[in-house]
Amino acid sequence: MRKFLLLTLIMITGGCSSQDWRSASREPAGIAYAPENFSDAVIEVYAADAYSWRGWFAVHTWIAVKPQDAPEYTVYEVTGWRVKSGLPALREYTTPTPDRYWYGAKPEKVLSVTGEKARALLPKVQEAVARYPWADEYTLFPGPNSNTFPAWVGLQVPELELDMPFTAIGSGYAR
Helix, strand or coil: CHHHHHHHHHHHHHHHCCCCCCCCCCCCCCCCCCCCCCCCCEEEEEEECCCCHHHHCEEEEEEEEECCCCCCCEEEECCCCHHHHHCEEEEEEEEEEEECCEEECEEHHHHEHHHHHHHHHCCCHHHHHCCCCCCCCCCCCCCCCCHHHHHHHHHCHHHHHCCCCCCCCCCCHHH
């Protein structure tokens, strides 16, 4: 029994990084279209393992859009710590690198739409973002959370054909 408890303890503590969030990587992953080399419109959704032990079970997701000829992307994401600070959960910022590591976790593209389709859907995505009903709320489970947000946008703009990852806990809250 002692060996089982010791093994369980090692597995639990071994999955938690000793690195704190302040020093975890936020470097670009190199999977986004570089705005200086790609002039067309882009709509992308990214997912990366959630920070710390949450990454064993769930991902954090966000949306990045770039109009045609834009020098940067606009990134939309929802985070809980903003609410705790009295700010809206939904954050918008611009960056040439929307594919940054999520506090040590490398992101993957969940969706990538470019060209004419992206140009046509971009206003619909931006309108959906503006109407997001839980912009000031965050609840880890069952939601609304970071995964509820892209799922809700995907429901508002079905032409995106967004298929959220199984580990996007909280994405079902949008239904």
